[in-house]
Amino acid sequence: MRAPRPQGVVTRGTTSPNRLxxxxxxxxxxxxxxxxxxxxxxxxxxxxxxxxxxxxxxxxxxxxxxxxxxxxxxxxxxxxxxxxxxxxxxxxxxxxxxxxxxxxxxxxxxxxxxxxxxxxxxxxxxxxxxxxxxxxxxxxxxxxxxxxxxxxxxxxxxxxxxxxxxxxxxRLNQLDRPATLAERLPKALIHHNVPGEGVHALLGALDSGWAAAAPYAAFGPRQRWQRAVASILESGWPVLDRPARWRLGEVTVAWSAVAPGGPVTARS
CATH class of the missing domain: 3.40.50.150 (Vaccinia Virus protein VP39)
Known part of the structure; x- marks a missing residue:
């Protein structure tokens, strides 16, 4: 049985060890x-x-x-x-x-x-x-x-x-502020990082939490990031993971909070 014809186009192909x-x-x-x-x-x-x-x-x-x-x-x-x-x-x-x-x-x-x-x-x-x-x-x-x-x-x-x-x-030891992550948003969201959209509000809330957590920087970027993520959870964002994941420099939120054109229900 012949494999179906490949769908898509050739990408640039750049990669490196540990990138993913x-x-x-x-x-x-x-x-x-x-x-x-x-x-x-x-x-x-x-x-x-x-x-x-x-x-x-x-x-x-x-x-x-x-x-x-x-x-x-x-x-x-x-x-x-x-x-x-x-x-x-x-x-x-x-x-x-x-x-x-x-x-x-x-x-x-x-x-x-x-x-x-x-x-x-x-x-x-x-x-x-x-x-x-x-x-x-x-x-x-x-x-x-x-x-x-x-x-x-x-x-x-x-x-x-x-x-x-x-x-x-x-990588928290190289992060200047959470808003920098806007550069790497998936294609479905990258053009929606504008006022009135959920993903823009999310990055803004993380940025505010990061700024407010500046005193925690004395204990390292992990502590500062954890405090920033905790602040958006406390303000109503549907954060799906918990501190063990935050320590790795992650945060996962429900898609409904950032879906393009969806209501911005959380408060930064």
């Missing part, structure tokens, strides 16, 4: 139970770029959840697929040609990092729908962006119902 570490550990924590219970614990890394390094890292980090977990890296560019074959370790780690249709695979989890950022915003909903439609029942997509070294990142989790959450993540 924050996203990997989020997947392990939030989607770990899903992978543990899956009959076929398959994960697809879509659009891994010119180097397969982040696919290898994803497989290594998720192996702690299930040693039999399989990861398939997908790329539209056949030359990238060919050059990655030396790193393949079938059946646990493979590289194939494919796009949003996921090459006919039915993974439990799909990751698309720094892929849709290169598309028009109008293409995002369709891409999400295509990817999620190719997942195994109950599966999830993690889609987002980060800077070249993984210091700033943001991603959305999406399932058959639609987008569920937004996560912001930063």
């Amino acid at each position: 570490r924050a996203m990997d550990r989020w997947i392990a924590h939030w989607l770990g139970p899903l992978l543990r219970e899956a009959d076929d614990p398959l994960v697809v890394d879509l659009g891994y770029g010119a180097s397969p390094v982040t696919v290898l890292e994803l497989r290594s980090r998720l192996a702690a959840i299930r040693p039999d977990l399989r990861v398939v890296g997908l790329e539209i560019d056949p030359e990238r697929v060919a050059s990655a074959q030396s790193a393949a370790r079938p059946p646990l780690l493979e590289f194939r040609r494919g796009g949003f249709e996921l090459a006919g695979l039915r993974p439990t989890v799909a990751r698309a990092a720094n892929v849709l950022r290169q598309y028009d915003e109008a293409a995002v909903a369709g891409a999400w729908q295509t990817i999620v439609g190719a997942l195994a029942p109950g599966g999830a997509l993690v889609e987002g962006t980060c800077d070249e070294l993984g210091r700033l990142a943001a991603w959305v989790s999406v399932d058959a119902v639609g987008p569920r959450s937004l996560t912001l993540a930063a």
Whole structure:
């Protein structure tokens, strides 16, 4: 049976070691139970770029959840697929040609990092729908962006119902202020960082909390970030995680709070 024709366009392909570490550990924590219970614990890394390094890292980090977990890296560019074959370790780690249709695979989890950022915003909903439609029942997509070294990142989790959450993540020892994360918002949100939109209000609330927590800087950036996140939770933002995740430089909020055009119900 022939694999379906790849859907999408070739990305720039830039990548580097540990660029997606924050996203990997989020997947392990939030989607770990899903992978543990899956009959076929398959994960697809879509659009891994010119180097397969982040696919290898994803497989290594998720192996702690299930040693039999399989990861398939997908790329539209056949030359990238060919050059990655030396790193393949079938059946646990493979590289194939494919796009949003996921090459006919039915993974439990799909990751698309720094892929849709290169598309028009109008293409995002369709891409999400295509990817999620190719997942195994109950599966999830993690889609987002980060800077070249993984210091700033943001991603959305999406399932058959639609987008569920937004996560912001930063290397706290290099963070000047939370508003800097606006540079790395996913394509679905980056053009909505304007007054009157939820994501703008969220970044503003974090910035205010960060400024108010300046005295905590004496105890390190983790303490300051934790206090900033605690302040938005106290003011009504639907924060889904707790201090153990905040210490890692993360915060995850319900998508309903930042959905484009949605009501801004929380107060910064």
